[in-house]
Every structure is written in C-alpha cells, then in structure tokens.
Amino acid sequence: MSGRISWLVTGAGGQLGSELVALLRAEDEHVVAATRAELDVTGDGVADVLRDWARTAHGRPVVLNAAAWTNVDAAEAEPDAAAAANVDGPTRLATACDELSATLVHVSTDYVFPGVVDPGSAPRPYEVDDPVGPRTVYGATKEAGERAVRERARRHYIVRTAWVYGAVGGNFVKTIAALRHRRDTLDVVADQIGGPTWAPDLAAGLVELARSDAPHGTYHCTGAGQASWFELARAVFDEVGADPERIRPCDTAAFPRPAPRPAYSVLSGRSWSAAGLSVQPHWRDALRSAFESSRSSLDTPI
Ligand SMILES: NC(=O)c1ccc[n+]([C@@H]2O[C@H](COP(=O)([O-])OP(=O)(O)OC[C@H]3O[C@@H](n4cnc5c(N)ncnc54)[C@H](OP(=O)(O)O)[C@@H]3O)[C@@H](O)[C@H]2O)c1
Structure with missing residues (x-):
C-alpha cells in the first residue's frame, strides 16, 4: 500500500519498541515514540492520546504495539498486572484504532501455543491457524490480547514472534x-526448541507488513530455522571468541521455573511468505550480523 504513514510506537523503551523507533527515524518517517512513562496502555487516557495523534497525523495512521508484560515467570505470581498490560492495553488500543480507522500492528508470542511434544511424534512448526493452548499466565494473557484485537480492530495485524x-x-x-567471564562451564537446556529473533530484523518485518497490502489477520515472524537454547548459547560463545565446548547440554528438569517453558514452539513463516513479505534471515546469520553491528551493546558485563 503506497502513501505516507504516521506511526505511533507504544512500549518504545523496550527491546522491540526502541528498534522500531530507531528504524523509522533512520528512514525519516514521522513517528511518535511513546514509552511507558508517556503512554501507559492500561490508562484511561489511551483513546484521547490516540485521537490527538490521529488529528495531527500526516498520512495513514499506524500504531505499532510493542508494549507488554514480558516477565514470564513473574506473571504467574502477578496475573492481574500481566493481564492489565497484555489484555486491557491491547483492548484499549484496538478500540481506539478502530474508532480512528487506524491500523494496529499488535505483537504476540509463541507462548499462545502449548509447545508440548508428544512422545514418539515429530513436532512441526506451528501454523497461524493451529489451535492455541497457552500453559502459562503470560501465554494466556497474550492469547486473550490477540482475541481482543481481532474482535475490536478491523484493521489489525497480529504478529507472533519468539526468543x-x-x-x-x-x-x-x-x-x-x-x-x-564468571563461569568456566555453563549448563544450558537442549530440550527446548524455538526461533531466535534479532529485534532489528523483527522491527523491519513489522514495518514492511504495515506498509504492505497483506490481508489483515495473524502472522508469524521469527528468525528462520530453529535452535535449542543450548545451540544458541554455543553460537553466542562462538561470536565472542569463547570456546563453545564450555557450554554443556542439560534438560529442562535441571532448571525448574515458575512458568513451564515450551519444549517446541517454532513458528511457521508460511503465511508471512505467502503474503509476499521478506523472509527473516536465518537465526545463525542474524546472530553474526547482530554482533557485527552491535557488539558493544550485546557484549557488556551484566
Ligand atoms: N522478548 C521475547 O523473547 C519475546 C518473545 C515473544 C514475543 N514477545 C513479544 O514482543 C513484544 C515486545 O517485547 P520486548 O521483548 O520488546 O519486551 P520488553 O523489552 O519487555 O518491552 C516491553 C515494553 O513495554 C513496556 N510496558 C509494559 N507495560 C506497559 C504499559 N502498561 N504501558 C506501556 N508500556 C508498557 C515496558 O516498559 P517497562 O520496562 O517500564 O515495564 C517495556 O518498555 C511483546 O508483545 C512481547 O510479548 C517477546
């Protein structure tokens, strides 16, 4: 779809939100970057803020919602707070976008799927229309957020991503x-498989989608290929010049967490490609590019 777009990014201080803003500013786009302090998506003021923004917008209005509660374990103990950001927030944004005929690009997660591997069966990547079945509070709130967006905003894109x-x-x-720097060896789980995704690549994908003629609906966008956390950790060591053999494989059982993790939550990019959108780089190539472009940010003492 051609023509100028006016962008509003929520959660602009987060991993993805900051990359969306950086990308759009680099392209000289007109973008309002709303951090949580500037726009709390759970607040009563959402409709007014969006109305004011749309009134002064020079172009088709598009809201990129990168605001979310993303602490998967903490959500188990604080379901109401997680639901506020992940359900109430998208509900308010979707309602306001629909009223303004704005497009809402809403980001969701692989955690909407069960991610359970049946013994003896080979898992396959989840398609966009596979049945959902979240097993965590975080996943349940994100799934409910998806439904709210689907029901309220005619012009919506829901984009599930991962890792x-x-x-x-x-x-x-x-x-x-x-x-x-702190450990000689590291045990990292090898029995959870997903799709590592470099935030700037995802940001580029979301912007391409918003500019496209792709039908409104649900899409998946992750780095191509698949990896275990163990494989990803070894690849990180490779990038920073450490011996990957120092990373040792272990099972999920070795790291009990408050929220269960998916054993397999690879997302199929079939509907993304079918809509004519650019396939994301393979996760291993993306990791290499990430360290080439952003080594000082990725390799810092924590
Ligand atoms: N990270 C992942 O691995 C992953 C995987 C799958 C899907 N996703 C999805 O990708 C999207 C972006 O995630 P991310 O990795 O960029 O997460 P992030 O770094 O945690 O960023 C989320 C941002 O949302 C803000 N926020 C939280 N509550 C808010 C509220 N009520 N109003 C406005 N802003 C609020 C946070 O602000 P504060 O920091 O001040 O709380 C933070 O800046 C989310 O929808 C997430 O569910 C992420």
Whole structure:
C-alpha cells in the first residue's frame, strides 16, 4: 500500500519498541515514540492520546504495539498486572484504532501455543491457524490480547514472534555472553526448541507488513530455522571468541521455573511468505550480523 504513514510506537523503551523507533527515524518517517512513562496502555487516557495523534497525523495512521508484560515467570505470581498490560492495553488500543480507522500492528508470542511434544511424534512448526493452548499466565494473557484485537480492530495485524533479543534491555544472548567471564562451564537446556529473533530484523518485518497490502489477520515472524537454547548459547560463545565446548547440554528438569517453558514452539513463516513479505534471515546469520553491528551493546558485563 503506497502513501505516507504516521506511526505511533507504544512500549518504545523496550527491546522491540526502541528498534522500531530507531528504524523509522533512520528512514525519516514521522513517528511518535511513546514509552511507558508517556503512554501507559492500561490508562484511561489511551483513546484521547490516540485521537490527538490521529488529528495531527500526516498520512495513514499506524500504531505499532510493542508494549507488554514480558516477565514470564513473574506473571504467574502477578496475573492481574500481566493481564492489565497484555489484555486491557491491547483492548484499549484496538478500540481506539478502530474508532480512528487506524491500523494496529499488535505483537504476540509463541507462548499462545502449548509447545508440548508428544512422545514418539515429530513436532512441526506451528501454523497461524493451529489451535492455541497457552500453559502459562503470560501465554494466556497474550492469547486473550490477540482475541481482543481481532474482535475490536478491523484493521489489525497480529504478529507472533519468539526468543527476541535486541541491543536494548536484558536478554538471553547478553546474559550468556557476560557469563563467560564468571563461569568456566555453563549448563544450558537442549530440550527446548524455538526461533531466535534479532529485534532489528523483527522491527523491519513489522514495518514492511504495515506498509504492505497483506490481508489483515495473524502472522508469524521469527528468525528462520530453529535452535535449542543450548545451540544458541554455543553460537553466542562462538561470536565472542569463547570456546563453545564450555557450554554443556542439560534438560529442562535441571532448571525448574515458575512458568513451564515450551519444549517446541517454532513458528511457521508460511503465511508471512505467502503474503509476499521478506523472509527473516536465518537465526545463525542474524546472530553474526547482530554482533557485527552491535557488539558493544550485546557484549557488556551484566
Ligand atoms: N522478548 C521475547 O523473547 C519475546 C518473545 C515473544 C514475543 N514477545 C513479544 O514482543 C513484544 C515486545 O517485547 P520486548 O521483548 O520488546 O519486551 P520488553 O523489552 O519487555 O518491552 C516491553 C515494553 O513495554 C513496556 N510496558 C509494559 N507495560 C506497559 C504499559 N502498561 N504501558 C506501556 N508500556 C508498557 C515496558 O516498559 P517497562 O520496562 O517500564 O515495564 C517495556 O518498555 C511483546 O508483545 C512481547 O510479548 C517477546
């Protein structure tokens, strides 16, 4: 779809939000970057803020919702707070976007799926229309947020992603890089498989989607290929010049967590490609590029 777009990014201080803002500013786009302090998506003021923004917008209005409660374990103990950000927030944004005929690009997660592997069966990547079945509070709130967006905003894109790491904020890649200074060996789970996703690549995908003629609906966007946390950790060590053999495989049982983790939550990019959107780089190539472009941010003591 051609024509100028006016962008509003919520959660602009987060891993993904900050990359969306950086990308759009680099392209000289008109973007309002709303951090949590500037726009709490759970607040009564959401509709007014969006109305004011749309009134002065020079172009088709698009809201990129990168605001969310993302602490999977803490959500188990604080379900109401998680639901506020992940259900109430998207509900307010979707309602306001619909009233303004704005497009809402809402980001969701692999955790909407069960991620359970039946013994003896080979798992396959989840398609966008596979049945959901979250097993965590975080996943349940994100799934409810998806439904709210689907029901309320005619012009919506729901984009599920996974295993996001960026230059801003904490993430697995940074933690593993830092731990090489503190531990001789590291045990990392090898029986959870997913799709590592470099936040700037995801940001580029979301912007491409919003600019496209792709039908409104639900999509998946992650780094191509699949990896275990163990494989990802070894690849990180490789990038920082540490011996990958120092990373040892272990089972999920070795790291009990408040929220169960998916054993297999690879997301199929079939509907993304079918809509003519650019396939994301393979996760291993993306990790290499990430360290080339952002080594000082990814390789810092934590
Ligand atoms: N990270 C992953 O591995 C991953 C995987 C799958 C899907 N996702 C999805 O990807 C999206 C972006 O995640 P991310 O990795 O960028 O997470 P993030 O770094 O935690 O960023 C989320 C941002 O949302 C803000 N926020 C929280 N509550 C808010 C509220 N009520 N109003 C406005 N802003 C609020 C946070 O602010 P504070 O920091 O001040 O709380 C933070 O800046 C989310 O929808 C997430 O569910 C992420």
